[in-house]
Amino acid sequence: MPSRPSPHQPRKTPQQQRARQTRQRILDAAARVFTEYGYAAGTTDRIAEAAKLSVGSVYQYFPNKDSILLTLTLAHIDEGIEAVRASLTAVATSPVRPEQWLPAMVGAYADLHSHNPRLHKVLFEESPRPPELLDRFHQAERDAADAVEQFLRSDPSLDLADPTRSARVVVAVIESLVHRFVSQRPDDVDSPHLTSEIVDLLVAYLRAERV
Amino acid sequence: MPSRPSPHQPRKTPQQQRARQTRQRILDAAARVFTEYGYAAGTTDRIAEAAKLSVGSVYQYFPNKDSILLTLTLAHIDEGIEAVRASLTAVATSPVRPEQWLPAMVGAYADLHSHNPRLHKVLFEESPRPPELLDRFHQAERDAADAVEQFLRSDPSLDLADPTRSARVVVAVIESLVHRFVSQRPDDVDSPHLTSEIVDLLVAYLRAERV
DNA sequence: GTCTATAGTCTGATAGAC
DNA sequence: GTCTATCAGACTATAGAC
Structure with missing residues (x-):
């Protein structure tokens, strides 16, 4: 027996098309609002307004x-993983x-940050980072470290x-x-x-290390 | 003509002794509360309670x-500056x-962080960092870089x-x-x-660089 | 006179009725 | 989807304690 659905979450996904668009519209609006106002002043009201919706709809x-x-x-992190992988x-x-x-x-990593540095700063510095986010982040780093380790080896x-450790560094x-x-x-x-x-810096490190 | 003083800020500093103690009591309480509850849940009410004061007094x-x-x-930053200098x-x-x-x-810098890592994390990661703080922080780093530069030279x-740049790195x-x-x-x-x-890592960097 | 405690006000997140 | 209600928590005003 399914547990009572949380309020406001539609039971079935509705008009996929429109819903997806609306969702994306909210995200775009939020990106703009957070960029302009920062995290704290980036209120849900402002986000709703920027998305041309009411708070409840958000x-x-x-x-x-x-x-x-x-x-x-x-999304940013995924973009980063992809860019580095590529x-x-x-x-x-x-x-x-x-x-x-x-x-x-x-270069790829730096590029990634050059798009909207202000938003990036809000996202990664000013805002609270829940454990879920940190986990994903660390996972991404581990993946990157694995790739680097291959190259090192x-x-x-x-x-x-210790190539594993060097890769992490x-x-x-x-x-x-x-x-x-x-x-x-x-x-x-x-x-x-x-x-x-x-x-x-890193080349010097990699070429010098003889522990 | 001085502008209207903000409410609750005593015009003149009063009984220095008691006041200083109370102030410190609040800071100690806040450190405990932030450590335990984090920034958002570290409410002023809780801080007041932990300091055995009412919110208004805080x-x-x-x-x-x-x-x-x-x-x-x-205070943490100042401690850090001092520790590194020493x-x-x-x-x-x-x-x-x-x-x-x-x-x-x-070692000094790492030590500094080993005292109360949880508080440190709340202070420097979870909480908002106003520009004033970042300024002080960057100033501290510049000072450290200056000291390092002396050694390098x-x-x-x-x-x-470019010893200046190397010091910053x-x-x-x-x-x-x-x-x-x-x-x-x-x-x-x-x-x-x-x-x-x-x-x-840094020794390798310093010894290898020939730009 | 100088603080403290109490009882608010206000803003913004969230919930629920239409 | 919208609109309005509720709630929490930062901040404030003020009556009274020392």
């Missing part, structure tokens, strides 16, 4: 404000030296004591430094300086 | 909830090779193209990686692994 598509935020954030696949056939795949990876010119550094850069100079994210500095 | 000492949070956070001063007389001052600096065995990496570690494994912050991994 709550028909999302159980609460944070779930809108979460959806937006998860960038690595593109160089996968060429030689596997870090000097070659690192710029692609770092396949390069005979490297002699790493590589991902952590890219993640941290790109994010930090975004939050401090939003206008300048795709500067080649950023990319090359990170690449230099 | 608002006599702080204009709003966020200013309590801000005070707490700034750690660097301690090694300042010995040779200036990064292999020597980096462990001290990274005074070591003849290094041949850096060093500080950014330490900051980012320690923070990331705190948020992911709060129980394990002062693990020597963390410190040595960061030191290895």
Whole structure:
């Protein structure tokens, strides 16, 4: 026996077409509102207004404000996973030296952040990050680290004591430094300086380590 | 003509002694409440209760909830500045090779985060970070970078193209990686692994760079 | 005079009736 | 889908305590 459905969630998915569009309209509106007002002042009323809906209707598509935020954030993460995967696949056939795949990876990651740095900042810094989000995030990082590890292991010119650990460090550094850069100079994210500095740092690390 | 003073803010500072104590009592209570409940559920009512005061009294000492949070956070930052300064001063007389001052600096910074990781997480991740806070934070980082730059310049065995930039990278990496570690494994912050991994990374960077 | 406690007001998230 | 009601929590005004 199914448990009582939560209020406002339609039992069956209705007109798929229209509903999907409305849902997307809410998400787009929320992205604009959060970008402009930030998290706290990005009220559900404003989101509803921007989506040309009433508050109640918004709550028909999302159980609460944070779930809108979460959806937006998860979409960003998925985009990131995809972008990094694509960038690595593109160089996968060429030689596997870090000097070659690192710029692609770092560049892809930086690109991703250059689109709407302000929204990104709101999403990842100003807003609360529920455990569910952190989990997904960490999962994404683990996936990235696995991919990196493959590259590390396949390069005979490297002699790493612990490729698994090195891969995690590589991902952590890219993640941290790109994010930090975004939050401090939003206008300048795709500067080649950023990319090359990170690449230099990591190449030095990978080539030097003999533990 | 002075503008109307905001309500509840005493015009002149009163009995310094008692007032200072009360203020501190509120801060201590807030630290406990935020640690236990997080930012959102760390309500002013709970803080007042934990401080054995009424809400109104709390608002006599702080204009709003966020200013309590801000005070707490700034105190943390000041502690950090001091700890790092102390750690660097301690090694300042010995040779200036990064292999020597980096462990001290990274260790001091990691230590700082091992005291109350949960509170730290609430303060720096879960809570809103007003521009004022970010400014202070960046100032602190600049100071640290200046100190690091001195070390870099005074070591003849290094041949850096741009010591200023390298110093910034060093500080950014330490900051980012320690923070990331705190948020992911709060129980394990002062693990020597963390410190040595960061030191290895940075030493490699500093010794390899020839731009 | 200087604080404190109590009892509000106000805003924004969420629920429920149409 | 809309509109209105409810609730929580930040903040405020004020009467009285020390």
